Amino acid sequence: MSQRRTLSVLVAAQITGSIGIGASVSVGAVLAADLSGSAAWSGSASTMSTLGAAVWALPLARVAAARGRRLALSLGWLVSMLGALLVIAAAVAHSFPLTLPAMLLMGAGTAANLQSRFAATDLADPRHRGRSLALVVWSSTIGAVGGPNLTKPGASVAEVLGIPPLAGPFVFSAVAAALAVVVLFVALRPDPLASNGSRGRNLRVGWEVIKSSPQARFGVATLAFSHATMVSLMAMTPVHMQEHGATLTVVGLTISLHIAGMYALSPVMGWIADRWGRVRTVLCGQAVLVLAVVFAATSGDSMTMITVALVTLGIGWSMSTVAGSTLVADSVELARRPAVQGVSDLLMSLTGAIGAALSGVVLTLITYTGLSLAAGLLVLPVIVFSLTAPARGRVPSQL
Template sequence: MNTQERPEGLTPDQATRPGQITVSAQPGVENQRLQRRVVSVLVGGQILGGIGMGATLSLGSLLAAQLSGSNAWSGMAATMSTLGAAFAAVPLARLAQARGRRISLSAGALIAGAGAVTAITSAALGIFPLLLLGLMLLGAGSAVNLQARFAATDLSRPGSRGRDLSIVVWSTTIGAVLGPNLFGPGETVGAALGLPPLTGAFAFSVAAQLAAAAVYATGLRPDPLLTATASRVPDLEAPPPKSGLRILRSNPRARYAVAAVALSHATMVALMSMTPVHLRDHGASLTVVGLTISLHIAGMYALSPVFGWMADKAGRRPTILLGQGMLLVSLVLAGVAPDSGTAVTASLILLGLGWSASVVAGSALVAESAHVQDRPAIQGVSDLSMNAAGATGGALAGPVLAAVGYSGLGFLSIALVVTVIIWTGLQPRRPAPDLEKP
């Protein structure tokens, strides 16, 4: 940065002498006022983005089967979306590091909107590979949702970081619930617009992602990450930002935090993705399957503010351990009572709750495991690892289910939980160093 440039968020009277940025006399008060507005903007963007994703990804599998001519390809919808989220994670994090959250989040939402347009075009032209490209671009919306939770921590105080992050995570529930309910209206609107069948909801997604991009672009002024960097890094000659991989290699706390989030996500995806198949094979109705998954999703998001508060008050690692304990009970239930619908439902609820506690607390730990100028890089690696672990868990769960059944899948997944529990026990007990300043 040129020494004469002023980061966004600093006013002219916070002028600088060459080589130094100063902040106002009460930066903490100003930042906390800004933080409240930032969280509100992020919640609004998350709701819109969630509607856009929820309205399309479920239909993606149906559209994939239709365009490919085979149900065997229907699973590629979720796979391509997950890969898209993974591929977008690091570039969006680098963009945030260079230009701020406002540019990064709005750009990701626009890419997702372009993915929805591409999906509609693929249906109109009958080109299956083009649909896969569209679904991959839509995955950028998921990457934005993940990055938004970290954006909520840029200006938050350590004692409220988990709470702020969890509020943004919780807001995802609204879009996730509303989105699938737009299938019917989407088809009506799509027919009126002359769109191909199964693509009406994608038109809603285009509108929702454009609206989310507008919310981020206009609402995140001044930019929270640039403001945090300016107020917490007064010396413009500070070391340049590190890459995420370099931070992982040199920072044990960051490695642990990233691994806890990724392994918890892999555990959740592995069991959850196979539960509908298992229930249908045992004669459960679609209503029962839908109710079970709905309760699981409620477990993932509904209590996230509680776990955020707990992470702030009791600590990150104790909350992660609580989450692992719930994951462990969930997997044991799935292993010992796979034929009981009640036990499977209870298992899925605990699976969602355990994921929520582990990911909220783990994400808060990721956010504070590096200096402020390095946080986007480690956060991008964390999101990449999370998506890659989820995709791997989902891909391996099918063959495991076929080989050893639902019970075996539950018992084998315990290895992931035990890994996190042991790693947590190996963490140093001393207080974490203050990384608010380099």
């Protein structure tokens, strides 16, 4: 009963909070390019947001270990709300430098989003851990897919408020984050970590477990490099599409379909990970990522092929992330799990931030085709790590 209630609350918070993340994805790069006056800086929005997720990963994990999931997740969305308000202020002041710390704060929402999937495993039956985790990932679909399509409504809201049109979607981001705070702080009772007595572990334990466990190393490597592949290609796609004449509506639709690929099939990915095994599922995900970058590299100026590439990219990310996250949850007993997961999210977001930071420069130097192929190279480290991972069955024999 406690697990069912926990999942219900997490799902509700993910739906509301992910609207804010989705609303900023398709507009952030365009806003950065507009305020900076250069397409080379367009990747800075995704860079700072993803870096923010890395910056906030360990503090939120530390709060979770000391005070429980309820306070940690609520705090993450609260900081994200403040970041969205600061983005609006930056747009009003036409200040590009101000957008950078604002997006860094918004990254706390992504950190909370990522840690919610692990909260779903705290009380889960080990046999169904992949499915529980995937359900929370899937719940982001509604908000994340709808968010990028709030560009036009956001412009209408901006007109009413007297702020720049590109700032409008961030109004939705602020409201959505505030709703997530209310849902989590009021309803996430009993706290899943408080219920099982796993709080209070030092986060240094996380590094030690990852270094000592091949299974944990493989899971973390999967999350980090798969996320970097996805972010580095996705971050520059809106700019590439606009350069080829796509409207913001078309860009928003494409990003929505990409996010649908990331989240909509998550329950299927969870079932596959539980049924086929985590390692095989990860390797299938890497194969799909390779297919996606090939589609992107050969898309030219075809909006249809770019959309197909991004949907495929989302599916590959979903398969890899669900299976990789479940591997991380499997790799350690419950008492040490928050520490391991905090380090995992830090590395995942950090590699994504690096990918986003370099993507704008790579796009400028060697075009979208070169960027696509460069992103595809990030699959190779996961393949290498898979050679040392235990090829176990559906559920580890010791949790």
